[in-house]
Amino acid sequence: MTAVTAGTTGTTGTPGVSDAAVAATQAAYEAVFDAAVAADERIEPRDWMPEAYRASLVRQIAQHAHSEIIGMQPEANWITRAPSLRRKAILIAKVQDEAGHGLYLYSAAETLGTSRDELLDKLHAGRQKYSSIFNYPTLTWADVGAIGWLVDGAAITNQVPLCRCSYGPYARAMVRVCKEESFHQRQGYEALLALSNGTEAQHAMAQDAVDRWWWPSLMMFGPPDDESTHTAQAMAWKIKRHTNDELRQRFVDIAVPQAEALGLTLPDPDLRWNEERGHYDFGPIDWTEFWDVLKGNGPCNDQRLSQRRQAHEDGAWVREAAAAYAEKHTGKHGEAQA
Amino acid sequence: MSTPGTREATVPTAAALALGDDALILSHRLGEWAGSAPVLEEEVALANIALDLLGQARVLLSLAGDEDELAYLREERSFRNAQLVEQPNGDFAHTIARQLYFSTYQRLLYGQLATGDGPFAGLAAKAVKEIAYHQDHAEHWTLRLGDGTPESHERMQRACDALWRYTGELFQPVDGLDLDHAAMESAWLDSVTAVLDKATLTVPTGPRTGAWAAGAGRQGLHTESFGRMLAEMQHLHRSHPGATW
Secondary structure: OOOOEHHHOOOOOOOOOOHHHHHHHHHHHHHHHHHHHHOOOOEOOOEOOOHHHHHHHHHHHHHHHHHHHHOHHHHHOOHHHOOOHHHHHHHHHHHHHHHHHHHHHHHHHHOOOOOHHHHHHHHHOOOOOOOHHHHOOOOOHHHHHHHHHHHHHHHHHHHHHHHHOOEHHHHHHHHHHHHHHHHHHHHHHHHHHHHHOOOHHHHHHHHHHHHHHHHHHHHOOOOOHHHOOOHHHHHHOOOOOOOHHHHHHHHHHHHHHHHHHHOOOOOOOOOEEEOOOOEEEOOOOOHHHHHHHHHHHOOOHHHHHHHHHHHHHHOHHHHHHHHHHHHHOOOOHHHHOO | OOOOHHHOOOOOHHHHHHHHHHHHHHHHHHHOOOOOOOOHHHHHHHHHHHHHHHHHHHHHHHHHOOHHHHHHOOOHHHOOOOHHHHOOOOOHHHHHHHHHHHHHHHHHHHHHHHHOOOOOHHHHHHHHHHHHHHHHHHHHHHHHHHOOOHHHHHHHHHHHHHHHOOOHHHHOOOOOOOOOHHHHHHHHHHHHHHHHHHOOOOOOOOOOOOOOOOOOHHHOOOOHHHHHHHHHHHHHHHHOOOOOO
C-alpha cells in the first residue's frame, strides 16, 4: 500500500505552518490517494482518505449493516411456524448468519472512526436507512423461499462487485458475506422449488410470493442511474463498480431462466428476450412506490423500526448489567472475561 | 399418534421422546428470541443454542419415528418434555435461568449417557460438547446479571425463584433411562448452588416438586402456555396434510 498513513497528516492547525503549506500537503495526500485508487490498490484504515470518501463509506456500510439486522425480522417471523424441522433449522441458521453479517459490517464501519452504538442510535432515530425491501411483510411460508431466491439473489448481484471495493475492510467483509449469502440463496430457491413441485395449494403459495416480491427485489438496486445521487462519485472512488441499472439488468437476466426452471411466472407482461441487446427487456418500475417506501411509508416501516427500538430498549438493563459486571471485575482477568 | 413399532425393540421410545421433546421445545422457545435479543452477539448465541438443540431433537425423534410427524402431529397431551423447557421466555433473566437449570441437567444427563453403551451413547457424546457451551453461556450470564446492577440482580433472582418449582421434574425416572437420578439431582444442586452463590444470588427455597408437578410433563401434563405454543408451531404443517416441504 503506497497511500500515506493517517498518522502523518496532522499538519492542519500546526503552529508555524502556513495555510499554503497545509493546502499543498493536502493536495499531495489527495494525489497519493487518487493514484492508489487508480492502481486498484486497497485503502486501509490508517491510510489518509478524503473526508467525503470516509463519510460515504460510513453511510453505505452502516446502511448495509442495518439492512442485515432489520432483515432478520421478516424471516424470523416464520421461525416458529416453519413447516418441517429441516426447514426450521435452515431458517434459524440463516437468521443467525444475518446477525453475524451485521457484526462484520459494524466492525468494518468502526475502522472508519465511528462506533456500533453511534450507528445503532442513528438507525433508531431514523437518521440512517436500511434496504427498502425489508419493509414488505412475510405473509406466507413461501415468502421465506422467495426472499432467499430473489432478495438474496439481488443482494448477491449487488455485493459481489463490492468484494473488489477500494476500501479493504469492506471488501474483505463482503467476501465472507457473499459466500454465506450464496448458500442462503440456493436454499431459498430449493425451498421454492419444493413448493412449486408440491400440492396445488403449495404451488399457488409459491406463485403468490413471487408475484409480491419480484418488483420490490428489482427496487433493491436503487433508483435509475439518472436519479442516483451517489453513483458517479462512488464509481470514481471504486466503491461501486457498476451502475444501479447495470446490476438490475444483470439480475433480471439471471432470474428469468431460474423462474422458468422453477415453473413459476414473473409478474411482468413486458418481460421478453431482446435479441438485439442480448438482454431481457422488462416493464417500468413503480418509482412512486419506491420513494414512498424509502420515505417511511411502506407497509412495515413503522413495525420494523419499532421492534428494533423495542429490542434495544428492553435490552438496556442487560447491557448495563454486563458493563457493571465487567467494571467490578476489572483486573480479575478470569472473571472479567466471563 | 402411534409410533412405528419396528424400532421399539432397540430404542426405548419413551426415553427418546422425553429427551427429544425437551430439546425440541426449548429450541422453539429460543427461536422466539430471533430479532429481539438485547445485543447482536446474543442474537447469534441464542440462535446457535436453538440450532444445537434442534439438531439433537431431530436425531432423538428420528429414533422414535418420523421427526416431522412427531413434532407436528402430536397433541399437547402426547408431548413428553419437562415443563421447565416450555416456560415462556419472559425477560432475558428468565431465559437465562431456564437455560442454566436445563443445561446443567442436560450436561449431567448426557455425560452419563455418553459413558454408557446404550442407544443414546453416540448422540450424547456429540451433544455433550455443545451443551458444555450452553452451560458456559448460561453461567456467565447468570454471573453478569446476578452481580451486575441492582436491577439485573433483582430480575435474575426473580427468574431463578420463579422457575425453581419446575426443576424437580428433571430428576423423575424415565422409562428406558437407566440412570442414578438421585446422584444426578445432588450433582445438579451442587453445581447450580455454586453458580448462584458466585453470582451473589440466593438459592431459592421453594419446593422443587409437589404432587401437582411430579413428573407431570413427562406424562403429558403441561402448563397452559404450551398449547398455544404448539398451535403456532404446528399450524402450517397441519394445514397441508401430506405435503412435503
